[in-house]
Amino acid sequence: MADLLSNIENSVLTITLNRPDKLNALSPDMREGLIELLQKQADNLSCRAILIRGNGRGFCTGADVQPEQILKRRDNIGEDINHGINRIVRLMTTMPVPVVAAVNGAAAGAGVSLALASDIMVTNRDAVFHLSFARIGAVMDGGSSWFLTRAIGPRRTASLALNGGRFDAEQALAWGLAHEVTDNEQLWSVADDIARKFASGPSIALGLIKREITLATEVDLNTALSFEAENQQTAFNSEDFVEGINAHQEKRKAAFRGC
Numbered sequence: 001m002a003d004l005l006s007n008i009e010n011s012v013l014t015i016t017l018n019r020p021d022k023l024n025a026l027s028p029d030m031r032e033g034l035i036e037l038l039q040k041q042a043d044n045l046s047c048r049a050i051l052i053r054g055n056g057r058g059f060c061t062g063a064d065v066q067p068e069q070i071l072k073r074r075d076n077i078g079e080d081i082n083h084g085i086n087r088i089v090r091l092m093t094t095m096p097v098p099v100v101a102a103v104n105g106a107a108a109g110a111g112v113s114l115a116l117a118s119d120i121m122v123t124n125r126d127a128v129f130h131l132s133f134a135r136i137g138a139v140m141d142g143g144s145s146w147f148l149t150r151a152i153g154p155r156r157t158a159s160l161a162l163n164g165g166r167f168d169a170e171q172a173l174a175w176g177l178a179h180e181v182t183d184n185e186q187l188w189s190v191a192d193d194i195a196r197k198f199a200s201g202p203s204i205a206l207g208l209i210k211r212e213i214t215l216a217t218e219v220d221l222n223t224a225l226s227f228e229a230e231n232q233q234t235a236f237n238s239e240d241f242v243e244g245i246n247a248h249q250e251k252r253k254a255a256f257r258g259c
Contacts, residue, residue, distance in 0.1 A: 003030045004030050006037055011200070012047060012049045012196055013046075015034065017060055019055075020055045020056025022061070024055065024111070025064045026060065026064070038091035041097075048203045049097050058105035059111050060111030061106055061109065063109055093214065097198070097206065103123040104126065106130065109132070112130070112142070113141070114142075116177070122181075123169040124186075131144070180194075204234065204240060238259065239259045243256060
């Protein structure tokens with residue numbers, strides 16, 4: 001069976017990491033498959049939300065660190081990262097639709113990056129996030145230093161990363177990294193419900209909100225104010241805005257079409 005599964009249903013692209021015997025450690029084929037699926041959506045959008053999940057006991061434990069595999073990558077690891085997980089993270093964060101991550105069990109290395117690059121993270125109670133880079137003489141990559149430092153601060157990030165530490169689902173929730181913690185058997189259904197909700201929402205507005213949040217971490221208030229006004233001009237002139245106003249006035253649920 002393929003290491004990566006995907007399907008589109010109800011305007012949700014569901015991507016399933018499917019290497020459960022290796023806790024979904026990313027093989028080269030999985031990395032290329034993720035890039036291909038996300039790039040296809042970036043070039044010609046055919047969904048209104050994306051859900052990323054992992055089959056088996058773990059979400060994704062990053063790179064395969066078996067010596068015969070990982071040591072072969074020493075000469076070109078920087079290039080591999082730039083053309084692999086970095087492309088995936090850039091595609092996820094710039095995708096004009098919401099990306100949901102359903103994190104079950106262990107997430108490590110690039111698996112942590114996949115989770116943090118999502119817009120909404122849902123975890124089960126067994127989820128554990130490992131920042132184990134320092135334990136093998138490696139450094140944070142895949143954007144994990146950027147995401148964590150901005151989300152939980154440099155001191156907490158240093159405490160975790162320098163010690164090769166970890167945090168669990170409840171801590172992720174307390175820090176605002178996770179949107180919700182569910183019972184183990186409910187994770188996929190809860191995450192799917194969230195993705196479907198986004199897929200039936202005002203897609204233009206949701207994509208613009210993503211851009212506003214990203215820009216807000218990098219610019220001053222005046223720039224953010226101008227960017228918001230520009231985006232509101234676009235949102236107000238969408239068909240979904242008209243539908244939203246009419247539905248509010250008529251006290252009914254809006255039937256957004258994503259345009």
